[in-house]
Amino acid sequence: MSDCLFCKIVAGEIPSKKVYEDDKVFVFWDIAPKADVHLLLIPKVHIASLNELDESGEHDELIAHAMKLLPRLAKEQGLDNGFRTIINTGRGGGQVVFHLHMHLLGGNNLPGFE
Ligand code: 5GP
Ligand code: ZN
Numbered sequence: 001m002s003d004c005l006f007c008k009i010v011a012g013e014i015p016s017k018k019v020y021e022d023d024k025v026f027v028f029w030d031i032a033p034k035a036d037v038h039l040l041l042i043p044k045v046h047i048a049s050l051n052e053l054d055e056s057g058e059h060d061e062l063i064a065h066a067m068k069l070l071p072r073l074a075k076e077q078g079l080d081n082g083f084r085t086i087i088n089t090g091r092g093g094g095q096v097v098f099h100l101h102m103h104l105l106g107g108n109n110l111p112g113f114e
Contacts, residue, residue, distance in 0.1 A: 001046040006099035010044050020073060024062050027073060027104075035084075036107025037077045041066055047100040050089045070104055079106035086112060 017029035083106035
């Protein structure tokens with residue numbers, strides 16, 4: 001999607017602090033970290049939010065892949081005690097960037113429910 005911030009990050013048109021990339025997903029540091037570790041995992045394909053996941057199952061493999069990557073990324077960041085994932089969906093859910101993203105947070109100063 002041409003005017004999407006995260007699509008531009010995937011394309012390298014906007015710089016980011018990349019952590020991991022494969023054919024399906026892109027992982028980078030949040031520009032304003034809310035905890036010691038704050039990564040964003042996004043699909044390379046533009047999906048606006050969880051509301052736009054394909055009901056027929058087209059995104060199933062992608063979502064499973066992304067979910068399974070999270071603990072691997074957390075370990076690589078040294079988060080041996082655990083980590084928090086957040087997916088904001090829609091304006092009412094606090095979503096600001098409308099390209100599906102999973103927040104991976106860990107270390108001190110974790111935001112959200114305790
Ligand atoms: P949301 O509220 O949509 O779930 O979260 C969007 C996140 O994207 C926020 O945590 C915000 O700090 C991050 N963000 C916004 N613009 C940029 C950017 O240009 N680069 C990076 N790396 N993160 C961004
Ligand atoms: Zn996008």
